[in-house]
Amino acid sequence: MLPKQVTIKYIAEKANVSIATVSNVINGKGRVSEKTAERVRSVIQQYRYQGNIAAKNLRTKKSYLFGVVVSVTQPERRLKDNPFYWELISGVEAEASDYEFAIALKGIDSAEELSAFITQRDLDGVIIVGAEEDSSFVKVAEEANIPAVYIDSYFEDVNLYQVRNEDEKGAASAAKHLLDLGHRKIALLSGKLTRNSVNYFRWQGCKKELSAFNCYDESLLIETDTSAEGGYHAADDIIGKFPEVTAVISFSDITALGLYKRLDEKGYDIPRDLSITGFDGVYFTNYMIPKLTTVKQDVSDKGVTAVNLLFAQIQNNAWPVENRRISLPVHLIDGNSTAPCKIL
Amino acid sequence: MLPKQVTIKYIAEKANVSIATVSNVINGKGRVSEKTAERVRSVIQQYRYQGNIAAKNLRTKKSYLFGVVVSVTQPERRLKDNPFYWELISGVEAEASDYEFAIALKGIDSAEELSAFITQRDLDGVIIVGAEEDSSFVKVAEEANIPAVYIDSYFEDVNLYQVRNEDEKGAASAAKHLLDLGHRKIALLSGKLTRNSVNYFRWQGCKKELSAFNCYDESLLIETDTSAEGGYHAADDIIGKFPEVTAVISFSDITALGLYKRLDEKGYDIPRDLSITGFDGVYFTNYMIPKLTTVKQDVSDKGVTAVNLLFAQIQNNAWPVENRRISLPVHLIDGNSTAPCKIL
DNA sequence: CTGAAAGCGCTTACAG
DNA sequence: CTGAAAGCGCTTACAG
Numbered sequence: 001m002l003p004k005q006v007t008i009k010y011i012a013e014k015a016n017v018s019i020a021t022v023s024n025v026i027n028g029k030g031r032v033s034e035k036t037a038e039r040v041r042s043v044i045q046q047y048r049y050q051g052n053i054a055a056k057n058l059r060t061k062k063s064y065l066f067g068v069v070v071s072v073t074q075p076e077r078r079l080k081d082n083p084f085y086w087e088l089i090s091g092v093e094a095e096a097s098d099y100e101f102a103i104a105l106k107g108i109d110s111a112e113e114l115s116a117f118i119t120q121r122d123l124d125g126v127i128i129v130g131a132e133e134d135s136s137f138v139k140v141a142e143e144a145n146i147p148a149v150y151i152d153s154y155f156e157d158v159n160l161y162q163v164r165n166e167d168e169k170g171a172a173s174a175a176k177h178l179l180d181l182g183h184r185k186i187a188l189l190s191g192k193l194t195r196n197s198v199n200y201f202r203w204q205g206c207k208k209e210l211s212a213f214n215c216y217d218e219s220l221l222i223e224t225d226t227s228a229e230g231g232y233h234a235a236d237d238i239i240g241k242f243p244e245v246t247a248v249i250s251f252s253d254i255t256a257l258g259l260y261k262r263l264d265e266k267g268y269d270i271p272r273d274l275s276i277t278g279f280d281g282v283y284f285t286n287y288m289i290p291k292l293t294t295v296k297q298d299v300s301d302k303g304v305t306a307v308n309l310l311f312a313q314i315q316n317n318a319w320p321v322e323n324r325r326i327s328l329p330v331h332l333i334d335g336n337s338t339a340p341c342k343i344l
Numbered sequence: 345m346l347p348k349q350v351t352i353k354y355i356a357e358k359a360n361v362s363i364a365t366v367s368n369v370i371n372g373k374g375r376v377s378e379k380t381a382e383r384v385r386s387v388i389q390q391y392r393y394q395g396n397i398a399a400k401n402l403r404t405k406k407s408y409l410f411g412v413v414v415s416v417t418q419p420e421r422r423l424k425d426n427p428f429y430w431e432l433i434s435g436v437e438a439e440a441s442d443y444e445f446a447i448a449l450k451g452i453d454s455a456e457e458l459s460a461f462i463t464q465r466d467l468d469g470v471i472i473v474g475a476e477e478d479s480s481f482v483k484v485a486e487e488a489n490i491p492a493v494y495i496d497s498y499f500e501d502v503n504l505y506q507v508r509n510e511d512e513k514g515a516a517s518a519a520k521h522l523l524d525l526g527h528r529k530i531a532l533l534s535g536k537l538t539r540n541s542v543n544y545f546r547w548q549g550c551k552k553e554l555s556a557f558n559c560y561d562e563s564l565l566i567e568t569d570t571s572a573e574g575g576y577h578a579a580d581d582i583i584g585k586f587p588e589v590t591a592v593i594s595f596s597d598i599t600a601l602g603l604y605k606r607l608d609e610k611g612y613d614i615p616r617d618l619s620i621t622g623f624d625g626v627y628f629t630n631y632m633i634p635k636l637t638t639v640k641q642d643v644s645d646k647g648v649t650a651v652n653l654l655f656a657q658i659q660n661n662a663w664p665v666e667n668r669r670i671s672l673p674v675h676l677i678d679g680n681s682t683a684p685c686k687i688l
Numbered sequence: 689c690t691g692a693a694a695g696c697g698c699t700t701a702c703a704g
Numbered sequence: 705c706t707g708a709a710a711g712c713g714c715t716t717a718c719a720g
Contacts, residue, residue: 007713018691023715030716031689050463054401055713058696063398065448077441078644079434081627086430090423093451097421102448102465104409107437119394121446228631257631264633283425284628287572287601289608300422351697362707367699374700375705399697402712 006047015043026051063122064101066310068092069114069137070129072107079107083254083282084299085129088151091303092127099311111136118144125310127151127303132194147313149306154196161309162325163302167198170295170330171205174249174277177293177332182341183247183275184215187238189259190251191226199226202251202279220245224255231258239266239274246341247275253282256292256337271339281333290336297330350393359387370395407466408445410654412436413458413481414473416451423451427598427626428643429473432495435647436471443655455480462488469654471495471647476538491657493650498540505653506669507646511542514639514674515549518593518621521637521676526685527591527619528559531582533603534595535570543570546595546623564589568599575602583610583618590685591619597626600636600681615683625677634680641674 012019017036024030025040032040043049057063068089070079079085089105096103104121108114114137118126125147131137138155141148149161178186188206191199203221210216222237224230231250235258238245250256256278263270270276270290278285281296305326356363361380368374369384376384387393401407412433414423423429433449440447448465452458458481462470469491475481482499485492493505522530532550535543547565554560566581568574575594579602582589594600600622607614614620614634622629625640649670 005713008715009713019714020691020693020716021689024690027715033689036689048459050460052402052466052713053464054398054407054466055696056715057398058396058402058698058713059715061696072438077438079430079437081431081434083427086423086433087425089430089449090425090451093423093449094416094421097451102450102461104446105433105437105449106446107434107441115392116394117446120397122396122398228627232631257628261631261633283572284601287576287605289605289633349697352699353697363698364700364707364709365705368706371699377705380705396697399712400699402697402714403699405712 005052006049007052008049011040011043011047011049014047015040057122061122063124065121065123066092066096066101066103066307067117067121067123067126068103068105068129069108069117069126070105071131072109074109077107077109079105080130083284084280087299088129088303091300092307093303094300095304095307099307101307108137111140115140115144118146124314125149127306127310128153132197147310149309149313151302151306152198154198154201156196158321158324160324161313163306163309164198164325164327165297165302165330166327167201167330168205168208170279170297170332171202171249171251172209173330173332174279174293174295175206175209177277178247178249178275178338179209179213179215181247181275181338184213184341185217185220185242185244186210186215186247186249187220187222187242187245188249188251189222189224189231189234189238189255191224191230191255193223199251206249226252226255228254228258228261231255231260232262233258235259235262235266239263239268245274246343247338248277250276250278253278253280253285253292253294256294257284257288260288271337275338275341277338281330285333285335288335288337293335293338294333295330296333298328302328349396350391351396352393355384355387355391355393358391359384401466405466407468409465409467410436410440410445410447410651411461411465411467411470412447412449412473413452413461413470414449415475416453418453421451421453423449424474427628428624431643432473432647435644436651437647438644439648439651443651445651452481455484459484459488462490468658469493471650471654472497476541491654493653493657495646495650496542498542498545500540502665502668504668505657507650507653508542508669508671509641509646509674510671511545511674512549512552514623514641514676515546515593515595516553517674517676518623518637518639519550519553521621522591522593522619522682523553523557523559525591525619525682528557528685529561529564529586529588530554530559530591530593531564531566531586531589532593532595533566533568533575533578533582533599535568535574535599537567543595550593570596570599572598572602572605575599575604576606577602579603579606579610583607583612589618590687591621591682593621593623595623597622597624597629597636597638600638601628601632604632615681619682619685621676621682625674629677629679632679632681637679637682638677639674640677642672646672 278294285292622638
């Protein structure tokens, strides 16, 4: 008959050793004779002993817990909806699991909330998704003196660990693709263009590429909400105000999804009347009709990389500053949503 | 200058009281004079004291942590991909946060892993998503004697707490909708039909409704993978083997997405050539062309309900057996993917 | 090689 | 009303 909880003390008694010895066997520390170790191991197995992390945590100040922080929408206080997040979390979870770390997912509203989360849970590290340049989150993480990794942020501070994509390059490749097809009047459909945001760099990539062909036109830059709704409404803008436009570079797939819908309602054919490219390469782009040409990123890998950056910080604090920003590659996936420009 | 960590002891010193008193003030227990309490509170505020949950946990055996368990795919060991999960988690997170609980997300592979997760982390409760009837997970949760809630399972054991949808009713309403439009040759496109699965009940709902109109035909029941891929391949089956079919009830939206694509490739028009209904009402159904008629569930509410069921168990173990299964309502959302049957 | 003891930061009877 | 002390389950010097 097992006790309500099998503790190290219980194991020690059954194995006729001290708890220190049991601890040493488990952690492979100190000198323990193989004979004793063997006995202890068998008792552990027999009683299916599982160490208590809270106790270990209290002693070692390690929680074996990473926090993943996502901002929440108001006023429903729901995690921001985004097709990426689940895939991202999936990468984080898989990688953290390999090291016996668990992940606590938290929607955060304010700097105070983040601070409480980190301190109370004794987090060993925190992954912060999509924080903006002037984010108070950064200060909180620094004050708490906890390993942190920022995903999809573009902070100038070189001390910060950041994981993102080659957004600029990816956007440029989408622009190049359309230019090669002969398009010259290209609208850019961006999410909110806050300074140093992902959208900002996608914009820069397009701007450079288009400028090289002398066809960058700032008036064709449309800012909307990064959502299907946003794309839906932007469609009216594009076809209404800019009939000369023959192609649209959408800075996210979800926006392109809305674009498709509104264009269909208006009787436009893609790509005959308008070529469209997306960004992100989420799963549904394969099933859009026509299949969306998009710049694909590996979201899950982003999560994996973030976790590795966390471990790098835990293991040594001397990670060279130059390597703290990792930009993961993206590549253009050819779909059927683009066609040669007819107005040549 | 703050110490590396502000502890209850530190606060006690600064406030000139014992740690017991500080603890009492924080937890509102014991008798403390308002004057003392006031002083303690101000010191707590001044030093921004945040209790250490690990210590509290060790003492009280409560972790203020709920586990959310999702099975993982092999061999990549990634959380199963499903458009719901993020929304589900969002509901869970929001509701748990309200009670100062955090959630640990874990991909699980085996019963052992689940057991270790529960025991080591001292979880206060666990939400298990999509476990099958003969799942070893149930035994583990029972042995660990921990509050558990199963989402989207159909266990016969009335002692288990379960949250799901009115799958049968929802499926029947989709069938009714098509019957009303005059369809009689209706194919059912199901995910894996394991006993007592969500798919199983959706199937039953359709079967009953169609049988009432004498048009249930078992040969038109197609089992496929619940994925866009699955729907894509099923399309060939339907149009190839069963040209008499005029409508398809897909047991998930994601499958309908694949169906759309293949039908488009084959030159079929929806709903002219084939009426289609989906199930779940995920966000992208609004943007499918034509908009998918689907049976919508409130996924986020499912998460909220699961958390409440967890708290019910924590607060009293006497929750009456009849109320342990909650079936949340679903309702048909009318889209443009169904039309009157032309063969009447 | 092994064990006794201190201590991590809390809560909870218990005594005063 | 307030505090001293025990104890939750561990790890870690330290002594033997």
